[in-house]
Structures are given as structure tokens and as C-alpha cells.
Amino acid sequence: MxxxxxxxxxxxxxxxxxxxxxxxxxxxxxxxxxxxxxxxxxxxxxxxxxxxxxxxxxxxxxxxxxxxxxxxxxxxxxxxxxxxxxxxxxxxxxxxxxxxxxxxxxxxxxxxxxxxxxxxxxxxGKEMPDSPRLNLPGWALPGLAARFGDRLEAEALAMEASAPLDLRVNILKGTREEAQRALRAEGLASETTPHSPWGLRMPGRTPITGTNAYKTGLIEVQDEGSQVIAALVGAAPGMRVADYCAGAAGKTLAMAATMNNQGRVTACDVSAPRLEGATKRLRRAGVHNAETHLLEPGDRWVKRRAGQFDRVLVDAPCTGTGTWRRNPDARSRTTAEDLAELLQKQSEILVTSSHLVRPGGRLVYATCSLLPEEDDLQVEQFLGLHPEFRAVPLGAAWSAAGLPGAPPMEGPHLLLSPAAHGTDGFFCAVLERQG
The missing domain is CATH 1.10.940 (N-utilizing Substance Protein B Homolog; Chain A)
Structure with a gap:
């Protein structure tokens, strides 16, 4: 052309x-x-x-x-x-x-x-209002400004950069070193990620789906931040785990691997096509301890399984502000009305899914948003209404998950961002149900 x-x-x-x-x-x-x-x-x-x-x-x-x-x-x-x-x-x-x-x-x-x-x-231009100057939609600007303060400009700039390609090594099929060797054999170099023990990072345009490592299920495409959230769930062999908003099951795959295919993980979603895609990914990855469940109006599944799960992950639907470097169109596609609807939905999902957690079990709430109203404030509201749950300090959850070193940030919950950590933007809070 x-x-x-x-x-x-x-x-x-x-x-x-x-x-x-x-x-x-x-x-x-x-x-x-x-x-x-x-x-x-x-x-x-x-x-x-x-x-x-x-x-x-x-x-x-x-x-x-x-x-x-x-x-x-x-x-x-x-x-x-x-x-x-x-x-x-x-x-x-x-x-x-x-x-x-x-x-x-x-x-x-x-x-x-x-x-x-x-x-x-x-x-x-300097004469621009903050919204176009920083390339941030007006509806999100107050929340992002509250989150980052004088770091807002640096974070906004990082949200415009091209994202790298992060891979998660499927430890059911091999080690990170073996995956690197397999990729090198096909002429593809990678480097290890600093926080996820299973992560590899490559340039964003690297064609990966045609490699043998991908076709055989040795690697999956997954941002390092998402991998860290899956690790913080602490899913171990023999547990019963629910991935309540599983989508394409990226975190289901990671948790099934930490469980070494022992126990049971249930991937739930409201979309049948997404669950069908998840089933194919689970099969390719060699996962045998997972099942899927379609959440439908009037579904009594949660009521029937109340108090039966050791771990429940809620990767809640959100504005996706943390993924704008990958999905720049969402800046214009999402509106203030969408945010208001999502806040209500997140609150309802958090309450509903909490019924699945057994005493002593953990509820892990996560988003790919950087807005406080979708993150910390949702958790604070939930804990205020549900005193049977308490927040597990990030350091304790990090150590229990066996993640390397110390958490990459201070604070009670995990918050990753493109400028500070080189990942997509993610929030994660680990909550434990009292006995």
C-alpha cells in the first residue's frame, strides 16, 4: 500500500x-x-x-x-x-x-x-487544561490526582508508553529457566520479572502465539501485576478455591499451577463465551483440577456453597484505568456514568462472593484500576459493614505467598502502577474471615 x-x-x-x-x-x-x-x-x-x-x-x-x-x-x-x-x-x-x-x-x-x-x-501545550494536557479523561482526573498527588504527571506519562509483553511460565509444565531456553531456541530473548517468580518480560511486539512454548502451554500471556495478585491468593494443594470473576481464566490458570493440580478451583463468570475460552486455555495448560460455572440471574450456586471455600478471588469488573497503556481507547470509551454503575456492581459482588468464604479462609479483592473509589474505598466500605472480615497486612500476605523479597510498596494493600513498578495498574486487598 x-x-x-x-x-x-x-x-x-x-x-x-x-x-x-x-x-x-x-x-x-x-x-x-x-x-x-x-x-x-x-x-x-x-x-x-x-x-x-x-x-x-x-x-x-x-x-x-x-x-x-x-x-x-x-x-x-x-x-x-x-x-x-x-x-x-x-x-x-x-x-x-x-x-x-x-x-x-x-x-x-x-x-x-x-x-x-x-x-x-x-x-x-502548557495552555491546555489538565485533562487533555495529561491525556486523562475529566471523569477520572480527581481520583487519579487523589491517588498520586505530585506523582500524577509521571504516572500519566507512563500510561501513554507502550506496554511490554509479560509472560507467565506454567510451572505445571516446566521452570522459568526451561521456558527461557525454549524461547531462545526460537530466537526470542527474555528477562525475568522482579516480583513474580514465574514471570518473563519481552518487547511488546514480540510474536509469541506461534512458538512451541506457547502452543504446548509452557507459557501464558499475563502481566506481572496480574501474576502477583494470583500469588497473593495463596492457593495451595488441596484447597477449594473460587475465581469469582474469572473472565478468560488467566488467574485461574496461575492458581491451579500453585495448587499443583490438587484440590479444586472453580472459575465463575457471567459470560458463557468467556468460560468456553477459559476451558480451552485450561486444557492447553494441562490443568486438571478446575471447573467452570456460569453465573446466571436467579442462580443459587453461591447459597448452596456458602462457607465452603478456602480462598475466593474477586477480580472485579472496573474502569480498567490501570490498563490504559494497552487499551488507550478506554480513555474515551468509559464515562462517569460507567464508573458510578461499576462502583455499585463491585460492592454487590464483594458482598455476594464473601458468603463463599469459610471461617479462617480468605477473600481477595482485586481490580486493574488506579482509582481509590474502586479500590481502597470499596474495601473500607465492605469491612465497615462486615466486621467478620479483617484486612491481612500486605507484608504478611506477601510472605505467606512465597513471593521474593519484600513488597514493592508500603501500605496495607498492594497497588502497582506503570511508572512506579513497570506493570499495569493493579490493586489487591487480602481479607480474612474470622473463625
Missing amino acids: TPEGRLAAAIDLLHAVFDQPRRPADAIGAEFFRNRRYIGGSDRRAVSDLAWGIVRQRLRLEWWIGQTGARLTPRLLALAFLILAEKRKPGEAAKLFDAGRYSAGPLDAGEMGVAERLVGKPLM
């Missing part, structure tokens, strides 16, 4: 994202390219880089376009990106829109006017 054709394809992809504002951009992108198999690998990467680069900078681009008074369109977002991020002159950008059969079409007078007004402007 020509550069003009790549730009046109990127604008088409942006139109698809605009037309489906509630759907994750990665799913839209996968469908977009699946329907355009004529786009080769290198062109696909170039189109993706351009489109997702625009999505990543959308809040800033929208603000600058708003200053011109123009109506926001995917074409204008692309044009603003060329001028502000790539520092192209208006005439140069105009040629990319109108230089060949497969181009996006010529800029009209209004679009050229926008281009002229953006010349010389910085992508991130």
Missing part, C-alpha cells in the same frame, strides 16, 4: 471505532482486518500504528480541534495527528489525503483552515 492508502485505511478504521463507541477498539481492529485480508502484514502494522497512535492521543487532538471551532471527524483527527504529532506542514499533509486512487480524498477548505491554524502548536 502507498502512504496515502495507509492513511485512508487508518481513517476507515477510525470510522469503525467512532461508529461503535462502546466496543473495545482491539476487537474492532481485529474484525476490520479480518474483513480486509488483502492488506498484507507490513501494511496492517503501519495502518494499526497510525490508527492507534491517533486513538492514544485522541483527548489532546480533540481539544486542539475544538479550539478551531470545527466539528470533530475521523479525518480531522488524522489531519491533526499529522500536523501536531508528526509535525507535517499543511501542504504535505494535504498530499497524503489526495495523491492517488486509494487516497482518503482531498481536504476541503474548512479542513485546510484547521490545518493552517494547528501549524506550530505543540501536541501537549
Whole structure:
């Protein structure tokens, strides 16, 4: 494809994202390219880089376009990106829109006017309000500011960086050293992660799913922070464990490994397709002590199994603010109304799942959010209403889980962030039910 054709394809992809504002951009992108198999690998990467680069900078681009008074369109977002991020002159950008059969079409007078007004402007200007300047949506800014204080700017910058590829070695099938050797045999170098004893880290664009190590279940894709949360559950051989919001079962897999396939772990979710995908992953990983359960309206499963589990993990649905470096579209896709709904849902899930925990057992609450209202404040509210539970200090939970060294932070609960720890943003609290 020509550069003009790549730009046109990127604008088409942006139109698809605009037309489906509630759907994750990665799913839209996968469908977009699946329907355009004529786009080769290198062109696909170039189109993706351009489109997702625009999505990543959308809040800033929208603000600058708003200053011109123009109506926001995917074409204008692309044009603003060329001028502000790539520092192209208006005439140069105009040629990319109108230089060949497969181009996006010529800029009209209004679009050229926008281009002229953006010349010389910085992508991130001091005159910007905090929200676009820091690339953080207004609804999340108060919570993130309360969380990080004078570290907010550094954390915001880290949320814009590309994330590495973290792998979890499946200890049911081999050691971390064996996994590294297997990857090296296929020309792929990796380094060990500092906090997870099973983690390996590679550059974010490394193709991994075609390797023998992946196909045979020796490795799984999982951020180090997520691995640490699975470890803090403390699932041991012979226990009964529930992964109450299992999703694709990444943490179920990790816990089954720490249990050495002994005992029973139940992966629960409200989505049948997600559980079907989880079943396939469990099979490939050689997990034999896991089962799945679909949570449906009117389901009496929790009532029938009250007090039967040694460990219950609640990886609660959340805004995903901690994963914005991987999912930049969520900055624009999530709203203040979504946050309010999620807070209510998290509270309800935490209470419901707590009934599963036996006396002396532990309830582990986790999110991939950095907002206090989804994290510490949810836990404080729960403990205030349920005195039969107490918080286990992070140091004690860390030591009991056999994690290396001391916790990477101080405080009663775990909080990992991209700037401070090089992981996605994660929160985790370990709560114990009194006997």
C-alpha cells in the first residue's frame, strides 16, 4: 500500500471505532482486518500504528480541534495527528489525503483552515487544561490526582508508553529457566520479572502465539501485576478455591499451577463465551483440577456453597484505568456514568462472593484500576459493614505467598502502577474471615 492508502485505511478504521463507541477498539481492529485480508502484514502494522497512535492521543487532538471551532471527524483527527504529532506542514499533509486512487480524498477548505491554524502548536501545550494536557479523561482526573498527588504527571506519562509483553511460565509444565531456553531456541530473548517468580518480560511486539512454548502451554500471556495478585491468593494443594470473576481464566490458570493440580478451583463468570475460552486455555495448560460455572440471574450456586471455600478471588469488573497503556481507547470509551454503575456492581459482588468464604479462609479483592473509589474505598466500605472480615497486612500476605523479597510498596494493600513498578495498574486487598 502507498502512504496515502495507509492513511485512508487508518481513517476507515477510525470510522469503525467512532461508529461503535462502546466496543473495545482491539476487537474492532481485529474484525476490520479480518474483513480486509488483502492488506498484507507490513501494511496492517503501519495502518494499526497510525490508527492507534491517533486513538492514544485522541483527548489532546480533540481539544486542539475544538479550539478551531470545527466539528470533530475521523479525518480531522488524522489531519491533526499529522500536523501536531508528526509535525507535517499543511501542504504535505494535504498530499497524503489526495495523491492517488486509494487516497482518503482531498481536504476541503474548512479542513485546510484547521490545518493552517494547528501549524506550530505543540501536541501537549502548557495552555491546555489538565485533562487533555495529561491525556486523562475529566471523569477520572480527581481520583487519579487523589491517588498520586505530585506523582500524577509521571504516572500519566507512563500510561501513554507502550506496554511490554509479560509472560507467565506454567510451572505445571516446566521452570522459568526451561521456558527461557525454549524461547531462545526460537530466537526470542527474555528477562525475568522482579516480583513474580514465574514471570518473563519481552518487547511488546514480540510474536509469541506461534512458538512451541506457547502452543504446548509452557507459557501464558499475563502481566506481572496480574501474576502477583494470583500469588497473593495463596492457593495451595488441596484447597477449594473460587475465581469469582474469572473472565478468560488467566488467574485461574496461575492458581491451579500453585495448587499443583490438587484440590479444586472453580472459575465463575457471567459470560458463557468467556468460560468456553477459559476451558480451552485450561486444557492447553494441562490443568486438571478446575471447573467452570456460569453465573446466571436467579442462580443459587453461591447459597448452596456458602462457607465452603478456602480462598475466593474477586477480580472485579472496573474502569480498567490501570490498563490504559494497552487499551488507550478506554480513555474515551468509559464515562462517569460507567464508573458510578461499576462502583455499585463491585460492592454487590464483594458482598455476594464473601458468603463463599469459610471461617479462617480468605477473600481477595482485586481490580486493574488506579482509582481509590474502586479500590481502597470499596474495601473500607465492605469491612465497615462486615466486621467478620479483617484486612491481612500486605507484608504478611506477601510472605505467606512465597513471593521474593519484600513488597514493592508500603501500605496495607498492594497497588502497582506503570511508572512506579513497570506493570499495569493493579490493586489487591487480602481479607480474612474470622473463625
